Amino acid sequence: MLDLMLSIFMFSFISAAAAQYGNGGDTTAAETSTKASPSSTTSASPAVQTVEVGQNGLSFSPDTLTISPGGKIEFHFNPGNHTVAQASFSNPCNPMSDTSLFSGFVPGSSTRDSSSIFTVTVNDTNPIWYYCGQVEHCQTGMVGVINPPASGPDTLAAFKSAAANIQKFSVPVSVQGGVFGVSAASASSSTIASNSPSSTSTSTTSPTQTGAAPILSARTYMSFISILSLFKVLFIM
Numbered sequence: 001m002l003d004l005m006l007s008i009f010m011f012s013f014i015s016a017a018a019a020q021y022g023n024g025g026d027t028t029a030a031e032t033s034t035k036a037s038p039s040s041t042t043s044a045s046p047a048v049q050t051v052e053v054g055q056n057g058l059s060f061s062p063d064t065l066t067i068s069p070g071g072k073i074e075f076h077f078n079p080g081n082h083t084v085a086q087a088s089f090s091n092p093c094n095p096m097s098d099t100s101l102f103s104g105f106v107p108g109s110s111t112r113d114s115s116s117i118f119t120v121t122v123n124d125t126n127p128i129w130y131y132c133g134q135v136e137h138c139q140t141g142m143v144g145v146i147n148p149p150a151s152g153p154d155t156l157a158a159f160k161s162a163a164a165n166i167q168k169f170s171v172p173v174s175v176q177g178g179v180f181g182v183s184a185a186s187a188s189s190s191t192i193a194s195n196s197p198s199s200t201s202t203s204t205t206s207p208t209q210t211g212a213a214p215i216l217s218a219r220t221y222m223s224f225i226s227i228l229s230l231f232k233v234l235f236i237m
């Protein structure tokens, strides 16, 4: 009889300890997902920034953006047959290389359909100087920059004035360096898979977070039951 009670007591104690241990582990997991969720949310929305192409005449607006590595830039093409093409600072209105960023000539649309939104992922903090390759647009000042140098002579104004004097301009042969698709910048829009790893990771975080709370209370409930049974044993004795 005493043996039985002792083993019940031991069982209660062990399960209480186990519940306590599990409890601690879950709290850490819950805290981690709580911490991870706001940071991925804050990095997800500002990480996608929009540039209007040809909305106000021959311009990119804004024409200067700072985007962290992993961030995305959406070029929204308004009607006008413009392009986005990457140049090197020293040679405006011409491709940086055969494989550098190029959207192709885009008819554009004010309805922002997927054929008029070109999304580019920024991979590092190096400046990305770009231009519109349509006849005379670059020379007229349709240029922009992502992550301009913080100081020094390489400014957008200098790039723009150099572009005004360019005689020969060109674009790459093929569309490259970005993807066409619907906007990820406008909130809660469904996006094509290659377009939105950041918003996908945000939504996978939330179920983990919501799932953690019931597990936590289940463990708390278990340890409560264990303590109750412990009392019961003591009472019977």
Ligand SMILES: *[C@@H]1O[C@H](CO)[C@@H](O)[C@H](O)[C@H]1NC(C)=O
Pocket (backbone or CB within 6 Å): 081, 105, 107, 134, 135
């Ligand atoms: C867009 O511009 C390019 C280059 O000037 C030209 O070849 C193409 O025909 C134009 N497309 C339209 C639809 O006007």
Ligand SMILES: *[C@@H]1O[C@H](CO)[C@@H](O)[C@H](O)[C@H]1NC(C)=O
Pocket (backbone or CB within 6 Å): 101, 120, 121, 122, 123, 128, 176, 177, 178
């Ligand atoms: C970043 O890397 C991806 C994948 O290689 C590429 O498609 C994209 O064009 C790169 N971004 C820039 C600005 O070059």
Ligand SMILES: [Cu+2]
Pocket (backbone or CB within 6 Å): 054, 058, 081, 082, 083, 132, 133, 134, 137, 142
């Ligand atoms: Cu243009």
